[in-house]
Amino acid sequence: MAQTRPITNSNQGQSKSYAPKAAGSTSSSAPDKALMRKIWDAWNTLDPANAAAFYDKGAERVFFDITPLKYAGWQAYATGAKNVLAGFQSLNATVSDAAQVHTQGKLAWGTATWHADTVMKDGSSSPLDGRWTVVWEKRADKWLIIHEHVSVPLASSEKK
16 A cells, blocks of 8 residues: 655644745646645645646646536636535645656656545545546746546445
8 A cells, every 4th residue: 555645734724825936836847746745735725726826727728626527727626626625624635655747848747646534614524535647738937737637436345
C-alpha cells in the first residue's frame, strides 16, 4: 500500500494563501509531486479561489470531478465546487507518495491516488479514496492545468 503524506490539517479558520508567488500555477520548472501537493492543499481550504491560480481559465477546458459529471471551464468548476464544498466542515486530502509526473515539451501530465478525511457540516465524517489525473500546459513561464479528472472507484466487492 502506498504511503501518504498529509498536506494540511482540517480547515479550522486558518487563513493561508496557496497561490504561487507569481501569477499562474508554478514557475518555469516542470510540475512535480510538490506542486501536486500544493494543488490539493489549496482545495483543502474549501475555497476554489485558493486553487484558481493553478488552472487555465479557458471556457473550453473540461474538468471532471466526483460530482457532477463534468464542468466546462474554470468558472463553472469554481462555482460548482464552491457549492459542493459548502456542505463540508473540513477536508484533509493527501496525495500518495507514488504520484507520478511526466513532461514532454510544453505539456505535462500527472497521476496519483489520494486519500481524504472529510467532515460534513452536519458532523458526519467519512474517509474517501480516489484517483487523480491532471494535465498541465506551459504558458510563457507558467504551468497551468488544462484538464483534470478526479474520481473515486465504485464500491469494491474484493474480499478482505
